[in-house]
Amino acid sequence: LSGAVTDQVNVINPALKVPMVQSWSFGFQRELGADMAIEVRYMGNLATRAWSGSINYNETNIQENGMLQEFKLAQQNLQANLAANRGANFRYYGPGTGTSPLPITVAYFSAIPASRAGDPAVYSSSNFTNTSWVNALATQAPAPFTYAANLHSDATRRANAITAGLPGNFFLVNPDKRGGAWDLTNWGGSSYNAATVEVRRRFSKGLLVNSSYTFGKAMQYIWTSFRQMDGARGVSPYNITHAFKVNWLYELPVGKGRHFLTGSNAIVDGLLGGWAINGTGRIQSGSPFNIGNVRLIGMTRNELQSMVAVRKEPNFVYFLPQDVIDNTIKANNLSATSATGYGSLGVPSGRYIAPANNTGCVELHAGQCGGVRAMLYGPKFVRFDISAVKKIRVTERINVEFRGEFLNTFNNTNFIVGSAGNDTNSATNFSSSDFGKITAAYQDTSTTNDPGGRLVQFVLRINF
Incomplete structure (x- = not known):
């Protein structure tokens, strides 16, 4: 590890076992005249305990921390503001405007604690009109993980969130190794099944x-x-x-x-x-x-x-x-x-x-x-x-x-x-x-x- 925040951690599971492949086949042959034969056979294999390095213990969490629900509110804010001719932004404009407070977002944008998220005045950040954020709120292909990554990928915004009272590991278990924590395990597998009909004629x-x-x-x-x-x-x-x-x-x-x-x-x-x-x-x-x-x-x-x-x-x-x-x-x-x-x-x-x-x-x-x-x-x-x-x-x-x-x-x-x-x-x-x-x-x-x-x-x- 170089110490960079983009580093990843790769580990080999201590319970890792040697992968196993089981193969089996059977067939029937029959003569067709003096020079020909036909064979029908089945072949199959099953691979278990295959090595897989795709287990990431440091994957982004947007469910338990409420981020997904706030993302949907941000979508609603954008649509309400467009309908009211307030511009292409997802700011909160106060009660009766069809918009909702976004406490997680303003914490990362401006270090605003949740207790002040209901004040429309704190929604002054230019990020609310930035296309990188607005485009993630598209109704036909919403991208909540992109929205979350935009929040926690920036060091300044991470510091803002901590100042606002959010934990450092709000999105990632280990926010200092954002490249992931990858575990090599035996969670992979595959199978193959096939039937073959073969006709052979010897040289005659x-x-x-x-x-x-x-x-x-x-x-x-x-x-x-x-x-x-x-x-x-x-x-x-x-x-x-x-x-x-x-x-x-x-x-x-x-x-x-x-x-x-x-x-x-x-x-x-x-x-x-x-x-x-x-x-x-x-x-x-x-x-x-x-x-x-x-x-x-x-x-x-x-x-x-x-x-x-x-x-x-x-x-x-x-x-x-x-x-x-x-x-x-x-x-x-x-x-x-x-x-x-x-x-x-x-x-x-x-x-x-x-x-x-x-x-x-x-x-x-x-x-x-x-x-x-x-x-x-x-x-x-x-x-x-x-x-x-x-x-x-x-x-x-x-x-x-x-x-x-x-x-x-x-x-x-x-x-x-x-x-x-x-x-x-x-x-x-x-x-x-x-x-x-x-x-x-x-x-x-x-x-x-x-x-x-x-x-x-x-x-x-x-x-x-």
Whole structure:
């Protein structure tokens, strides 16, 4: 620790245990004719006692100290003052004005004790008109924790509050270490369950095929707050629901030892014989992305998911319908001082994604008014890599192999919501004009030198 007030304390819980993962699987196999087999299997695992460092014993308290209730009064003050043409401020103007005293606020602003908070004359601070404070009182996305942080993050205001008679730890248990007191515990966990159907054909009559389809679900335990001790379970950001994979080898039945032209001479066999086609293919659900703690208006999560698709316009690519994009941007461009609570873009309508906090609900912890973490899946991933192989026998022990490899054969662009370089992605820029745009596609330049588009390479190999 450097001694700075912004320092954080990190501790390892003395009861910390080694995480445990239990895995299990079972399957059934059955022969399908002489050359094929089918297998159906279940796979699962359960991770318990996973390490989690998200337990903050020094989290901001706005409930027991009455701050949340005063925040709501400050909201009412702002609306009353706007209606009475007293300006965009949340001051108390006395009895009969529709406004209420704010003892905690004036203590931090001006070192005024609670006994004097009922005097309108003490509400002279310029902070009552400052947009940093006023904007937090927006009716459509109230931000009580921002309001509280503005109060206790300033050393002068903390000193004012103590002078006014409030305890130094009014908001934080340890106000001298505002970076948090983080405890590494075993409160994390996850689970995975999947069913797989696999069909295999051994190499016979020039054909080999392995294919599988997996339906799976990965879940994760999410710690939110001491005010929600049971936490919350949500879909893992690594979850892939559907995955079909296939690989094959097919030797063309032409040339010596094969069905057609089996007795051909060396020249004909050299041109037409010894060809094979092999490849791999994968079709799977798109990569998950998080839209955060939000409310869905006019639609369910499943309905929103069904809207996610690649929409190509002349200048941009989008993943949601235009009406959802436009109204979501409106719903997140807010004004604390307008009659509607929304900004110059206007009032949203129809289907849109809105902030969790609203006129009827203010959260003490994530998930009270919206979803803790709403996960959606991006556009599906489709890729086939196909090779053409030609073998020319030189002697019994030596042959020359020429390969033409067409990686991403069909040149399919696998769009991603987020960034190709991220392990996990999110789309939470709701107030931005860029919301809804797809700006990235699959590529893997750092490990496999895969640029994402079609890549053609030729290989010459001598086998002996």
